[in-house]
Every structure is written in C-alpha cells, then in structure tokens.
Amino acid sequence: AQKVTQAQTEISVVEKEDVTLDCVYETRDTTYYLFWYKQPPSGELVFLIRRNSFDEQNEISGRYSWNFQKSTSSFNFTITASQVVDSAVYFCALRVTSGTYKYIFGTGTRLKVLA
Amino acid sequence: EPEVTQTPSHQVTQMGQEVILRCVPISNHLYFYWYRQILGQKVEFLVSFYNNEISEKSEIFDDQFSVERPDGSNFTLKIRSTKLEDSAMYFCASSEFTYRGSTNEKLFFGSGTQLSVL
Numbered sequence: 101a102q103k104v105t106q107a108q109t110e111i112s113v114v115e116k117e118d119v120t121l122d123c124v125y126e127t128r129d130t131t132y133y134l135f136w137y138k139q140p141p142s143g144e145l146v147f148l149i150r151r152n153s154f155d156e157q158n159e160i161s162g163r164y165s166w167n168f169q170k171s172t173s174s175f176n177f178t179i180t181a182s183q184v185v186d187s188a189v190y191f192c193a194l195r196v197t198s199g200t201y202k203y204i205f206g207t208g209t210r211l212k213v214l215a
Numbered sequence: 216e217p218e219v220t221q222t223p224s225h226q227v228t229q230m231g232q233e234v235i236l237r238c239v240p241i242s243n244h245l246y247f248y249w250y251r252q253i254l255g256q257k258v259e260f261l262v263s264f265y266n267n268e269i270s271e272k273s274e275i276f277d278d279q280f281s282v283e284r285p286d287g288s289n290f291t292l293k294i295r296s297t298k299l300e301d302s303a304m305y306f307c308a309s310s311e312f313t314y315r316g317s318t319n320e321k322l323f324f325g326s327g328t329q330l331s332v333l
Contacts, residue, residue: 133320145258145306145324152320191258195320201246201310202271203322205258 102127104194106206113182114214121177121209123192129153134168134175135193135203145191151175182213217241221307221325228297229333236292236328238307247290248308248322249282251275258306264290297332304329 103126113119125134136148149159151168159166163180179186192206220239228234240247249261262272264282281293290309294301307325 135322137324143304143329144326147321147323150321189255193258193322195322200271201265202248202260202263203308204260205250207257 102129102194102196102200102204104192104204104206106190106192106209108209109207110210110212112212112214115184116181118178118180119182119211119213121179121190121192121211123175123177123206125173125175125192125194127194127196129196129198131197133195133197135195136166136175136177137191137193137205139189139191139208141188148177148190179211182211184213184215187211187213217323219307219309219323219325221305221328223328224326225329225331227331227333230299231296234294234297234330236294236305236307236330238290238292238325239288240290240307240309241323242288244309244311244323246270246310247282247284248310249292250306250308250324251303252306252327253303261292261305294330297330299332302330302332 105124108122132153134151138146138148149166156168165178167176189208189210191208193203195203219241222237226234247264250258251261252258260273262276262282263270279295283291304327306327308322310322
C-alpha cells in the first residue's frame, strides 16, 4: 500500500523566516513520482514540483527548494525568506507506476506567514 | 498553459437531488480523475478514467456516483441522490498517459466545483 504523511498540520512563521515542510512517503514500488501542490486561499491546486524516484538531485527554484532522500523516504520542501503570499496549504503527493494511476495526497500543511 | 475547466464553480442542491458536475480536461490528455476535498481537509481520490472506462475507484465512489465521457471533450461526475455529507469541493484533473519513468508526469487540476447539499 502507498501512503503519504505530512505530520505538520499547521505552521506559523514571521515573514522572512525560512520554513521547511515535511513529507514522508511509503511505497514498495521502485519507480514512482513525488509532487508538491500549493492550495492558496482561493482554493485551486497549483503544481509546484515533480520528482522521479530515480533522480535524487535536490532542486532549487527561487526561494523554493526540495530535498529528496530515498534512504529516509522523505521529500521535504523549504521556503527561504518566506513571504505573506506563501500562506497556503501545501500538499505532498505520490504516484506509483504499477497497478494504479491514482495520486495519493498527504493531509496537507497549512502555512501561515505573518507580516 | 492549457487548463482543465470545471463548471459550475458553485452548486447548491437539496438533499436527494441529482447533480452533474462538468469538466473539460486538457485535449491531449488520456487519464481523467475526480477528487474531492471536504472543507479544508485532505484531497481524496474518487475515481480515475481511461479509455472510456473506469480504471480505478475508491470506497467513497459507491453506486450513487457515476462518471461519463459523453463526447470527445466533456467528463462528468453524477451524484444520483445527494446526501449532506457529499458537500465538498470536487476537483477534476487530467494527465497525459505517461510511460514508466516519464519526465512528463503531472496532474492538472481544474479550479473545482463547490457543492453544497442542504
């Protein structure tokens, strides 16, 4: 069975602080995809990043960075110098490649960035 | 960037009534999905659809739910007799059919239909 765990329900930071959102996944598949989606207050689900299981390189995009570690089954997301516009719910998701094509989402982490 | 379109954005209905939620997936996509999110909670998988048939469904997707692709562009979710607990945001999504190891895998979501059952 596959599972995604986001243990942090809600995080509050002050603007300009760095913040890391944790994601731990479970799967027996050797080929899979990991994702982060952002859900701002307006409600839509916005794709942020995809990682393939065979590519463990970390990625940086502006103030966003992602740390993928297969050894600990984690795919953590760091926002550097957070801004109020980063306030949203962030979902980590997993898609395996055998037997199912559904995406499994974690329960989400609500990030509040205070001015 | 291409978009998944959902209509209506809000739907209010009386308990026991039938509702149809409509979606237009991205044109070259082959996999279609419905997810739902009950007020600020997790995004739950309902059903996936490929090659004009359901490929997978969750326990939530019982006999009251059905999906259809009536033509080449629309993808609909029908709830036959709505219950109070069906109140949620319903998201349609689509993806390309990707082979194992593809670097194009990604789920595109519509903006959702907020269903309120009174």
